[in-house]
Amino acid sequence: MTNIHPEWAIKHRVSGTELRRKGDRYYLYAYKTIYDPVRKKPKKITGKLLGSITEKEGFKQSSKRKLEEVHVEVKSVSVKEYGNIFLIVEKFYPYIEVLKTVFPNNWQQILAIVYCRFVYRCPLKSIPYRLESSYFYDQWPIKPFGQKEASGLLNYLGQNLEKLYEYMRSFIQQGSYLLIDGTHIISKSEQIDSVKRGYNKQRNFDGQFNLMYIYSASQHMPVFYRLLAGNIRDVKGFKNTLALAHIKDAVIVADKGFYSKVNIQLLVEEGLDFIIPLKRDNMLIEYSKIKDNSLKKQGDYFKYKDRYIWYVCTEYANGNLHLFLDDSLRLEEEKDFLNRITTHPDSHTHENYLNKMFTFGTIGLFSSKALTNSRDVYETYKSRMEIENAFDGLKNILNADKSYMQNEQTLQGWTFINHICLQWYHHLYVELKNQNLLKKISVNDYISLLTDIKKLNINGQYHLNEFTNQTKKLLSSLGLNLI
Numbered sequence: 001m002t003n004i005h006p007e008w009a010i011k012h013r014v015s016g017t018e019l020r021r022k023g024d025r026y027y028l029y030a031y032k033t034i035y036d037p038v039r040k041k042p043k044k045i046t047g048k049l050l051g052s053i054t055e056k057e058g059f060k061q062s063s064k065r066k067l068e069e070v071h072v073e074v075k076s077v078s079v080k081e082y083g084n085i086f087l088i089v090e091k092f093y094p095y096i097e098v099l100k101t102v103f104p105n106n107w108q109q110i111l112a113i114v115y116c117r118f119v120y121r122c123p124l125k126s127i128p129y130r131l132e133s134s135y136f137y138d139q140w141p142i143k144p145f146g147q148k149e150a151s152g153l154l155n156y157l158g159q160n161l162e163k164l165y166e167y168m169r170s171f172i173q174q175g176s177y178l179l180i181d182g183t184h185i186i187s188k189s190e191q192i193d194s195v196k197r198g199y200n201k202q203r204n205f206d207g208q209f210n211l212m213y214i215y216s217a218s219q220h221m222p223v224f225y226r227l228l229a230g231n232i233r234d235v236k237g238f239k240n241t242l243a244l245a246h247i248k249d250a251v252i253v254a255d256k257g258f259y260s261k262v263n264i265q266l267l268v269e270e271g272l273d274f275i276i277p278l279k280r281d282n283m284l285i286e287y288s289k290i291k292d293n294s295l296k297k298q299g300d301y302f303k304y305k306d307r308y309i310w311y312v313c314t315e316y317a318n319g320n321l322h323l324f325l326d327d328s329l330r331l332e333e334e335k336d337f338l339n340r341i342t343t344h345p346d347s348h349t350h351e352n353y354l355n356k357m358f359t360f361g362t363i364g365l366f367s368s369k370a371l372t373n374s375r376d377v378y379e380t381y382k383s384r385m386e387i388e389n390a391f392d393g394l395k396n397i398l399n400a401d402k403s404y405m406q407n408e409q410t411l412q413g414w415t416f417i418n419h420i421c422l423q424w425y426h427h428l429y430v431e432l433k434n435q436n437l438l439k440k441i442s443v444n445d446y447i448s449l450l451t452d453i454k455k456l457n458i459n460g461q462y463h464l465n466e467f468t469n470q471t472k473k474l475l476s477s478l479g480l481n482l483i
Contacts, residue, residue, distance in 0.1 A: 012059045017050065022481060026053040063463045078457045081134040082464070083450030083482075084119045089139065090480060091431075092424055102167045108142045109153050110417070118421045119447055124150050135455055138462075157416050158409030164416050168224045169246055171423075175218030177250040179238055180384055181210070181258065211415070212241050214250060215387050217380075220430045222387070222422050227415055235266040251275060251371070253384045259366065268318050273371060275381050278364035284321055285364040286314070295325055302375045304382070311374045322365045322374045330361025435477060449474075453482065 005019050009026040013019055020027045030047035051061040088096070088111075099107040116122050116130045128146045131137065137144065157164060214224040224245040228237055238252050252267070252274040259276045267274050278285060289295040289312060299312035310325040334357065340348040367377050428443045441449070454465045464482060475482065 006055070008055045008058075009053050012053050018046070019053075022476065024054075025481075027051070028053060028059065064466075077459075079133075079454045079465075080138070080457065081119075081451055081453075082455040083453030084115070084447060085135045085139050086453070086482060087447075087450055087480065088115065091427065095420060095423060098167055098170045102163055102170070106153060106156070108140045109145065109149070110157070110420075111140065112136060112142070112145075113150055113153065113417050114420045114424075117417055118424055119451060151410065154413030154417070155407075155409045156413070158407075158412030161412065164412070165224075165244060167416075168419070171216070171219070171221065171223040172245060172247060173216070173219065175216055177223075177247055178215045178217060178380065178384065178387070179242065179250045179252045180213045180215060180387060181238070181252070181254050212237060213387075214241065214245055214247065217383065221426045222419070225415070225419055227412060235263065235270055235272070238267075238272060239270050249273070251380060253381060264318050264366070267368065273368045274319075275365055275367045275371065275377055277381065278321075278366055280359045280362065280364070282364060284316075284366070285323060285362070287358045287362075289323065290325060290358045290362065295323065300374075302378075304375075304378065309375075309378060311378070313372065313374050315369075316366075319369055320367050320372060320377075322367060322377050324363045324365070324374070324378055326361045326363070328361075333360040431478060437474075437477070441474070446478075 005021070005026065009019055012028060016030060016032065018029050018031050020029060028050045030050055032045050032047060033042045034045060035041075036043040049062050049064075051059055053059050096107070096111065099110055103110055112131055113127060115134070115136060116127045120126070120130050122130055124147045127150050128144065131144065210228040212226045212228055213222050215221070216223045224241070224247075226237075226241045226244060242248070242250055250273070252272055254274065254276045256277045256279050259278055259282070264274075264276075289298075295312050296310050299310055301308050301310045303309075307326055307328045310327075312323050314321045314323070337348060337353055337356065337360070341350060341353065363378075363381075365377055365381055371377050425443055428446055429438075432438050432441065432443065432446065449471060453467055453471075455462045456465055472482070
């Protein structure tokens with residue numbers, strides 16, 4: 001019988017042990033055989049992991065087995081968060097390499113703040129504690145620093161915008177890009193020049209600043225951002241942001257509040273491609289096509305996430321109007337409105353229903369002349385929705401730290417730290433999506449799960465703590481093999 005394992009692995013297998021292969025590494029497990037009275041024959045029971053085997057290093061005993069074999073007096077013991085440190089080393093090394101290149105003298109300090117923000121979303125004052133209670137200083141031996149040093153680093157980053165742009169440009173490759181406008185952060189600070197009274201979809205006119213983001217459709221990652229004053233929402237902002245990013249072509253996906261004839265004309269004059277959703281009461285939308293069913297007679301349909309979307313495209317002088325009808329959404333909206341006639345009769349009446357019934361389930365998107373494929377336009381707009389979910393997380397983080405943003409430099413540095421966090425978040429999101437695991441575990445759940453994986457320092461020697469086989473299996477499916 002031919003051995004399925006190589007000789008360099010087999011020679012370490014002794015009586016009562018078995019080999020298992022994972023990737024290019026073998027693992028040696030103990031096992032025992034017991035009699036199964038139901039099946040009336042012997043049954044093998046796999047026991048503890050004894051160690052790992054590689055061709056180069058041979059057998060390496062598990063640290064837990066070493067600890068079991070030696071009976072020592074415990075003089076000191078400490079526990080440190082290790083799972084997310086391991087994650088950063090294994091998954092985020094491309095981002096670390098760019099940080100090393102752009103910030104050779106303080107990349108480790110930047111990484112320390114990003115780690116605290118990404119894992120714990122903690123404010124500056126909590127950073128020293130989080131670092132001390134983690135394996136960070138063991139992995140990257142730097143001098144411990146506190147809130148004052150962290151604040152100074154943020155100021156340094158904010159004073160060196162070109163360095164921040166250099167980091168972001170390094171991720172720009174060939175492919176399609178979306179420029180997204182619409183992330184507003186409220187701030188009470190009077191010391192930040194970019195904080196201006198502005199308007200957002202929450203009808204909040206407080207002081208705010210805007211984040212304009214460029215997202216890579218091919219890399220599924222935010223690659224570039226620009227911080228703008230809260231009262232700036234003009235076409236020049238789009239063009240200047242693309243110029244700073246060194247991107248010539250991108251599709252601008254704005255929100256409903258951006259549409260106006262003036263803005264459309266400016267976009268056309270600047271030669272920018274765009275997709276702008278229209279409010280349902282916009283006069284351009286021809287609901288007569290819904291009433292007489294001509295949308296389905298004259299148009300076409302495609303399937304999007306198990307829903308069939310009907311569409312028709314109408315050409316105008318400055319662009320194309322794409323009208324979509326989602327029958328599943330129409331039924332949901334109709335049901336919701338009819339329910340509200342009973343629960344909210346002051347604002348929802350039968351007369352209102354008759355006026356709105358043909359708008360249910362519709363989306364009107366106005367695009368530049370070059371964007372003629374309605375399905376591509378629809379999917380590009382929908383992708384903005386997914387991106388905004390991640391932006392909402394970033395917004396919540398920034399809103400929680402308003403008190404620390406007391407000057408323009410700190411704000412710029414803080415936004416850069418959170419940009420890296422957003423990149424990491426998207427990295428994990430895409431990985432979970434590709435593995436069809438998003439229904440089982442979210443990105444935040446993933447991070448939280450890793451937080452429970454610790455290293456125990458017993459008498460100056462580290463040992464990995466125990467965790468369940470289910471956790472081990474999940475992490476292994478994502479390429480994280482902790483021994």
